[in-house]
Amino acid sequence: MQLGSERVGKNTRIVIADDHAVLLESLAAMLESQPDFSVVGKAGDGEQALAAIGRERPDILLLDLSMPGGDGFEVLRALERSGSRVASLVLTGSENRSDYVHVVKLGARGLVLKGETPVRLFSAIRAVAEGELAFSTEIANQVIEAMTAPPQAAPSNLGRLSPRERQVAMLVSRGMKNKDIAGELKISENTVKRHLQSVFSKTGARDRLELAVLTAADFNKAA
DSSP: OOTTOOOTTOOEEEEEEOSOHHHHHHHHHHHHTSTTEEEEEEESSHHHHHHHHHHHOOSEEEEOSSOSSSOHHHHHHHHHHHTOOOEEEEEEOOOOHHHHHHHHHTTOSEEEETTSOHHHHHHHHHHHHTTOOEEOHHHHHHHHHHHHSOOOOOOOSGGGSOHHHHHHHHHHHTTOOHHHHHHHHTSOHHHHHHHHHHHHHHHOOOSHHHHHHHHHHHHHHHO
């Protein structure tokens, strides 16, 4: 029997969504090593993930949060709106408690950190496939603590941005265009567009002006 396998003879169909190609292929190979798992789709962004779910009708979506073309939060929102029956398990490197709360509110059935062991991931997939929740005690406690804490002033969500995304947001607030931001940060203009797409999704800003207002308010608060 393979390590951690408890459902031999039962086939759990899985779609994996992660924008890192090497990790995506490694995850697929690792999951396929388990006799009860079948990887039926791989996606590099949110749009591909939703397309794969519609095409393959998997049991489980193994979902990264930070992706172009609609991040993991957008995918969860889309699944919630559509009434999809796929069970979502988030696999993330985020250490942000607000992200954990957000995925719970959006209906994710579990969350596994990328630093955890393959056995932990296998166990979480099997639990979710059986209709259970798969959150570690530590993460569950963080979510409960955050959801039961006294209300505070609404955050700008800028704290969810990566260091690079914060740099892009700051340069947008200075009125710089994508081409100029690319030159300043020594990255491609397409990469700037990808970062901006993620920034808009995470902050809820509808345009560059609104993002500039949010960014300025956040920096003034920190000053």
